[in-house]
Amino acid sequence: MDEQRLIDIETKLAFQEEALRxxxxxxxxxxxxxxxxxxxxxxxxxxxxxxxxxxxxGSAAEEIPPHY
Incomplete structure (x- = not known):
């Protein structure tokens, strides 16, 4: 595995960890x-x-009759 590919994978992992957090x-x-x-x-x-x-x-006992 070449060095640049490893760096890319580590970079992606760091971004994914931050996104997950x-x-x-x-x-x-x-x-x-x-x-x-x-x-x-x-x-x-x-x-x-x-x-x-x-x-x-309380509604029936306190209700005012309609003719008032």
Whole structure:
């Protein structure tokens, strides 16, 4: 194997390692964002459920009749 070919292979390997590191960092960041969004969705769903339950319980008793 000649020297230039070995240098080319080592250069490509270095670029691939850097690209892999960048992709891994991006994946880690995206996974953290997905986890935050999932938590936010659960909180919003729970809030909507509480609001819906409160509206169902109090809507008939507190509703103003249409003739007022």
């Amino acid at each position: 960048q992709l891994n960092d991006t994946l880690i960041d995206q996974q953290a964002r997905v986890a935050d969004l999932e938590r936010l969705c659960r909180e919003l769903a729970a809030r909507i459920a509480r609001i819906s339950e409160g509206a169902e319980k």
